[in-house]
Each structure stands twice: as structure tokens, then as C-alpha cells.
Amino acid sequence: EAQVTQNPRYLITVTGKKLTVTCSQNMNHEYMSWYRQDPGLGLRQIYYSMNVEVTDKGDVPEGYKVSRKEKRNFPLILESPSPNQTSLYFCASSIQGSAGNTIYFGEGSWLTVV
């Protein structure tokens, strides 16, 4: 089954404690992306990757890092989480960029930073 898998789905962590949210897709997609969703602000793009070793900043990259060492994986790293990073996070992928291709979303990761 074609899918985008995120882990963890739910996490409560403390300020400053590094964490990684993993994302994996099994569709051999070149494009992967991370978004955060906040009440009243909607979805905003954090980082995206057009292919292995190619990443670009989205709208709100501050406080986040990503890497794309393999095609299937695109982890989101919070080196020193802060409470303003409490949010619902989505990973997504598509064949070759979001401009003209269907986007597949993971189920979301609820992150709370206290």
C-alpha cells in the first residue's frame, strides 16, 4: 500500500531536548516536504526536498533542520525545541514536486513542547 509514514504520532517533550520526527515514503517519490499546522494560521511549509541531498527552506524554517540522505526518508529535526514549536506536523511526498503532481500526506504528528 502506498503510504507516507510519520513517527512519532504523538509526543510531549521538554524545552531544549533534541528530537527527530521521522518520515518515510514507499512510492519512490523524489519530492518530500514538511508542514506545520496551527490554529488560525493554517498549514505552512517548513522545508522541502526535490531529491536526495537537495533541500530548500519553505515559509517557516527557523528552528528546524532536515536531511535527505536517502530517497525514502526525510526526517525533521528540532535541535532545541521551544514551546512555540508545539504544533501538528505533516510530512508529504509527490513524484516530482508539488507544482503538478498529487501530494500524499502522512497522518500527522502532534508535538507538544513544555
Add this chain to the structure above:
Amino acid sequence: KNEVEQSPQNLTAQEGEFITINCSYSVGISALHWLQQHPGGGIVSLFMLSSGKKKHGRLIATINIQEKHSSLHITASHPRDSAVYICAVPEGGNNDMRFGAGTRLTVKP
């Protein structure tokens, strides 16, 4: 000003009604996406369109590139259609996505 504007923000309908959700955008685009977010939070892609009209079951999406406007229609609405509907555009042909604020649809039996 938000580059992607959706209306209405909230919509309540009776089962069987015809629903229209609108999306206007200010950036140049090559395609527009309609997404559905279920009450549990998951997001699925409904349509990706760059011109004209697409239909899938009771859902129809149209786009007018010249007017920078798209609509999502739901015919014979059903309570299971209750969700948040989001339009999204890649900015200027890039992959930096811009999202509308979403339309929360509630269909009552």
C-alpha cells in the same frame, strides 16, 4: 495579505444540499490542489488541476487561470463530507506551497 483566500470560512449545510467552496489566489501558478482534512487530522488530496474541470464522484473542481479562481463543489452532500477543505498552490511554479486557511464544512443529517 494572504496569497490564497478561501471562502466561506465555515459552512453548515443540510444533507443533500449543493455545496460550493471558493479559492482565490494572487500568485502565478501551474496547478492548484484541493485537500480534505478529516476531523481526526489526516489530510488527503482530492484534486490537482491546472485547467478546466475535474470530477470525482460527487466532487467537482473547476479552475479559471485568467481570473485566478477555483471552486470545489459537492453535489448531494452527506454528513460524511464534513471536514475541512483546503486549497493550496505552489508559488510561481516552485514547490514552496501556499495554503488557504481552510473551509470547515458541517453537513447535518
